[in-house]
Amino acid sequence: MKKFLNVDLRQAIDSSQAILEIRATLFALSLDDDDASDCVASMIERASKTITKAADPRIPNGWKAFIAGLRLLENSIRCQAMARSGVGDLIAETARTKFLVDEFSSKLSELDPGPVAKSDHSGASRLEDPSFLRELLLGISLPSLYLADEKDRERRDQSHEIGPEPKRPLVRVIAFLDDIPIATPQLLRSDLLYSIRFKIKGLEWPVDSKRVRLDLLTTCPQGEYSISEFISDQPPVDKNGGFEVELSGQIKFQSGQSSLLDDLVFAVQVAFESDDNHWTEVPAIGHTELRLKVTDESRQPLLVGNRSLDRHVNDLATSLISQCPAAKDELPELLPMLGALTRLLATYAQDAVFKGKASVLEADFQRLVKRDLTNILGQDVQQHVGQAGGFTDIRYRGVIVELKVESSNGDRDHLVDTYASQATQYTGAEARQVSILLVLDLTEKVQPPGDIRNDIRLFDVKTHGQNQGGFPAKAFLFVVNGNTRSPSSYSK
Numbered sequence: 001m002k003k004f005l006n007v008d009l010r011q012a013i014d015s016s017q018a019i020l021e022i023r024a025t026l027f028a029l030s031l032d033d034d035d036a037s038d039c040v041a042s043m044i045e046r047a048s049k050t051i052t053k054a055a056d057p058r059i060p061n062g063w064k065a066f067i068a069g070l071r072l073l074e075n076s077i078r079c080q081a082m083a084r085s086g087v088g089d090l091i092a093e094t095a096r097t098k099f100l101v102d103e104f105s106s107k108l109s110e111l112d113p114g115p116v117a118k119s120d121h122s123g124a125s126r127l128e129d130p131s132f133l134r135e136l137l138l139g140i141s142l143p144s145l146y147l148a149d150e151k152d153r154e155r156r157d158q159s160h161e162i163g164p165e166p167k168r169p170l171v172r173v174i175a176f177l178d179d180i181p182i183a184t185p186q187l188l189r190s191d192l193l194y195s196i197r198f199k200i201k202g203l204e205w206p207v208d209s210k211r212v213r214l215d216l217l218t219t220c221p222q223g224e225y226s227i228s229e230f231i232s233d234q235p236p237v238d239k240n241g242g243f244e245v246e247l248s249g250q251i252k253f254q255s256g257q258s259s260l261l262d263d264l265v266f267a268v269q270v271a272f273e274s275d276d277n278h279w280t281e282v283p284a285i286g287h288t289e290l291r292l293k294v295t296d297e298s299r300q301p302l303l304v305g306n307r308s309l310d311r312h313v314n315d316l317a318t319s320l321i322s323q324c325p326a327a328k329d330e331l332p333e334l335l336p337m338l339g340a341l342t343r344l345l346a347t348y349a350q351d352a353v354f355k356g357k358a359s360v361l362e363a364d365f366q367r368l369v370k371r372d373l374t375n376i377l378g379q380d381v382q383q384h385v386g387q388a389g390g391f392t393d394i395r396y397r398g399v400i401v402e403l404k405v406e407s408s409n410g411d412r413d414h415l416v417d418t419y420a421s422q423a424t425q426y427t428g429a430e431a432r433q434v435s436i437l438l439v440l441d442l443t444e445k446v447q448p449p450g451d452i453r454n455d456i457r458l459f460d461v462k463t464h465g466q467n468q469g470g471f472p473a474k475a476f477l478f479v480v481n482g483n484t485r486s487p488s489s490y491s492k
Contacts, residue, residue, distance in 0.1 A: 015145040015402065026137060031077060031130045040074040050145065062141045065107035069137045072100040076130050079306060095285035097231055098168065101127050105206055111140070127359065164408060167343060171202040171270050173214070175287040182290060187311045189258040189364045190296045197248045198230060204241040206282070209272035210234055214247055216266040216290065227251045256296025263291040306346065312453045313342050316476070327433045333397040336436060340376040341401070341478045342456065344369065351454055354482030365440050366393055369403060400427050401436040410443040412477060416459045420475040424461045427473075435461075436476045439484040442483040455479040
């Protein structure tokens with residue numbers, strides 16, 4: 001037999017009044033005001049109390065979606081205020097936005113098609129726009145709450161009461177390699193033992209948890225690497241329940257990768273152990289994954305022995321492929337040449353080969369570079385090969401290196417604009433996108449040369465009809481600083 005519920009007129013009046021006031025406040029809300037997020041928080045509290053007082057535990061889906069949307073609106077307004085002022089933990093709040101978007105989207109999917117269609121699910125970013133979100137919330141139907149039943153009321157009071165939003169267990173993870181924050185992708189050598197440390201920070205230690213553990217999940221075969229276990233007992237917590245813990249260990253890879261293009265990806269997973277020995281994973285922000293590249297010095301031509309230089313050139317090669325996927329086919333020949341030229345720049349700078357030389361013939365510079373590249377790469381390094389109606393300076397298995405000597409303007413953009421076109425025409429004739437320009441800079445050094453990584457760059461090269469095709473031209477620029485002075489001469 002069907003059971004009928006009683007009608008609570010007082011509840012109906014109260015909920016209707018709350019609906020009118022909340023909607024009026026939301027409609028008139030100035031999203032750019034300093035107290036906008038506080039105003040939305042008050043609306044959340046008012047809506048939550050209205051539901052708490054409701055007799056029927058079966059809360060309408062519209063109310064659930066509306067409150068979830070208000071929480072997202074409050075978060076979005078707070079994030080924009082932090083971005084404007086630069087005050088606050090914007091990273092943590094931005095990460096929280098993702099969870100609120102997912103929650104709101106889930107609640108929206110339970111409604112009738114009307115408001116769902118309005119939400120424009122072409123991208124979650126629209127749900128993070130306060131103006132769009134407010135319009136969407138105003139379109140959600142909020143039925144008045146008027147049902148009453150003593151048994152339902154008792155059951156709700158025991159287990160269905162809606163109070164303040166519980167804190168989501170969320171942690172921030174920062175990873176350190178040899179005490180330096182990991183930059184991804186991180187370049188490592190095989191057969192070396194690295195220290196690795198994780199700093200985990202949370203706003204609240206989960207109730208009934210006694211330990212925290214961090215795992216690295218990957219498809220890399222277990223026999224190819226070894227890594228410590230990262231686990232810790234509960235650390236001291238501050239007066240607000242927040243905590244911070246550090247987990248230290250080591251990581252080592254047995255062998256290097258055959259290609260620097262493919263990252264070894266390790267997903268970071270954080271879990272807490274309860275008193276009954278059950279592990280529960282929690283969301284994390286920060287270093288949520290580690291992207292590593294492992295090289296073998298005996299087989300990897302790009303490795304020059306300097307970690308900063310290795311990482312810089314590797315980043316440029318990675319950037320090249322992300323911008324020009326078709327250039328991946330050029331890498332087997334290109335990477336050895338990039339590594340060889342990086343070695344030359346480092347060697348010429350360290351040995352001050354061109355110190356004090358204000359004039360060097362281009363032919364002499366070419367002979368020196370040809371000799372040194374041949375010592376590194378072997379007899380495939382060729383000079384003055386006829387191609388595209390001209391003669392290349394250096395050619396290595398299809399890779400073209402154009403050599404120039406510059407005495408008047410050392411600006412790096414100027415060097416590319418002036419000289420890169422010649423090498424680009426050579427490479428373009430063989431359906432290649434990437435060329436290399438090596439310049440000896442003999443301009444006066446009024447200021448000392450800086451970080452050598454500034455002398456290794458990747459540039460776009462303008463070409464005729466470039467907008468008509470999908471294969472843009474790129475040029476690596478390597479600059480050798482000549483006509484240098486003694487470091488002591490800059491002392492004042």
